[in-house]
Amino acid sequence: MKRIAIFASGTGSNFDAIIQAVDEGKLDCEIELLVCDRSNAPVIEKAQAKNIDTFIFRAKNYSDKAAYEQEILNICREKEIEWIFLAGYMRLIGPTLLKPFESRIVNIHPSLLPAFPGKDAIGQAFDKQVKITGVTIHFVDNGMDTGPIIEQEAVRIEAADTKATLQKKIQAIEHRLYPSVIHSLLVEEEVK
Numbered sequence: 343m344k345r346i347a348i349f350a351s352g353t354g355s356n357f358d359a360i361i362q363a364v365d366e367g368k369l370d371c372e373i374e375l376l377v378c379d380r381s382n383a384p385v386i387e388k389a390q391a392k393n394i395d396t397f398i399f400r401a402k403n404y405s406d407k408a409a410y411e412q413e414i415l416n417i418c419r420e421k422e423i424e425w426i427f428l429a430g431y432m433r434l435i436g437p438t439l440l441k442p443f444e445s446r447i448v449n450i451h452p453s454l455l456p457a458f459p460g461k462d463a464i465g466q467a468f469d470k471q472v473k474i475t476g477v478t479i480h481f482v483d484n485g486m487d488t489g490p491i492i493e494q495e496a497v498r499i500e501a502a503d504t505k506a507t508l509q510k511k512i513q514a515i516e517h518r519l520y521p522s523v524i525h526s527l528l529v530e531e532e533v534k
């Protein structure tokens with residue numbers, strides 16, 4: 343079975359959706375590790391409740407990105423991690439992790455990239471009054487939300503939508519789409 347790590351900084355609703363898909367037998371993999379850069383992030387309790395190992399770090403305690411990413415890399419190697427999935431991880435990934443995990447780090451973003459990269463993509467789309475936004479799953483490169491796109495799903499912003507209702511719609515797509523794309527990536531690799 344494929345061994346994966348999830349990197350997250352916040353609530354962890356996508357982390358939960360991935361765990362649920364594994365529990366329901368829709369996704370065949372071992373979630374070996376949660377990497378989190380915020381010691382008070384709710385996602386940590388979610389991992390602990392499922393007995394998933396966590397590596398929690400403070401970037402400030404390291405000299406630079408290469409230093410903390412080297413420590414993450416060592417743990418990933420120890421745990422024989424094959425894929426990394428970002429789920430609300432609020433840091434750019436540097437070459438220390440990108441090189442050894444080339445085309446094996448995937449991110450989910452709540453807009454139809456290349457529109458609305460960066461923070462608060464849902465708010466950006468809402469404020470611009472676009473009629474269609476959505477969710478993108480893409481490989482991670484050295485830019486912000488710029489890597490090759492794997493999958494996208496659109497959602498229409500209705501006149502009655504508020505930012506909150508739009509967020510709900512986007513999250514519902516994310517929680518269905520991410521586990522199913524992860525499943526496809528792992529299965530495709532299996533048959534190669």
Ligand code: GRF
Nearest residue numbers: 353354355356430450451452
């Ligand atoms: C999601 O909207 C994801 O697309 C973005 O960050 C958010 C994380 O939400 N990258 P959660 O912590 O999984 O609830």
